[in-house]
Amino acid sequence: MEAPVAGIDVSKDKLTVYFQDSFYEFPNDKRGFEEIKRVLPKGCKIGIESTGVYHINLAKYLVGEYDVRVINPFTLKKFKDFRGKKSDKNDAKKLAELVVSMGSEFTTSDARELTSQWDFVTRSIVRVKNRLRRDLVLLGYRDSLSRKNLNEVLRGEDNAVLSEVRFLLGELERLEARKREIEEKLKEVVSKDSLIFTIPGIGRTLGCIILARVGDVKRFGDKKRFVAYCGLDPLVESSGKSVVSRGISRRGDAVLRRAFYLAALTAIKVNPVIKRFYEEHKGRLKGKKLITACARKLAVITWAVLYYNRPFDASE
Known part of the structure; x- marks a missing residue:
């Protein structure tokens, strides 16, 4: 039997809950958290938008008894008409719908x-x-x-x-x-058995950080979506017949982006694929731009290893 789904819009002082066509409002404090537990059955899937620091205590309080999905605002923007008419109730309802449509999403931890x-x-x-x-x-x-x-x-x-x-x-x-x-x-x-640790250049610490930030990689249906989520996708501007690269978008997960950048610094020395990529591009790119390009390549490799559940293979 499929678990029921709820959505919670979080603001500094208020929590707006949508569950089974009904809305509830509670204060954003421990008393409000307890009221939510009275309304929602254990095991319920709950969608909460990441809102600075205001969602953190609620998410921690609910984890264990509920399947909590802390959803990045950048992810929400990918869903057409997510916001619609702006209101706390509408956002709470849309969060619940998003959990259903996306399947597995971030589990706070x-x-x-x-x-x-x-x-x-x-x-x-x-x-x-x-x-x-x-x-x-x-x-x-x-x-x-x-x-x-x-x-x-x-x-x-x-x-x-x-x-x-x-x-x-x-x-x-x-x-x-x-x-x-x-x-x-x-x-x-974080699991010690992840295939991410078969990728040369991604050590124990950075591998744990990447896994914790990514969550379920299956929600990224292709490598471009994953790279964009990391904020490592190229930012290109076109005017007439000219196309100009403006670096990377930086719109994704900043922690994840820095983790791949740091991993790339090691990968250019020990990962044969990244090392070859580095040598091929160092005549055109310099300094941080070159390392960032290597980080993007490393992110693509990571997506492929995790998505297809196959160890790193330098020959592929």
């Missing part, structure tokens, strides 16, 4: 939340390191963050810049410890 935290911490580490390099230059040193260089800096005479260096080093230590902790947790909640 600790893994997906961990990927968001990992991305935030990783970008924070980069910012702290860049600030440290800036401070080293101000103190008259090279911008190298080698332990020898930092130890020499820390022996210098106290001043405002050195005070910041000490603070930033403490922050960096905490951030890197948190990053390691998140990566260990990711390894626990």
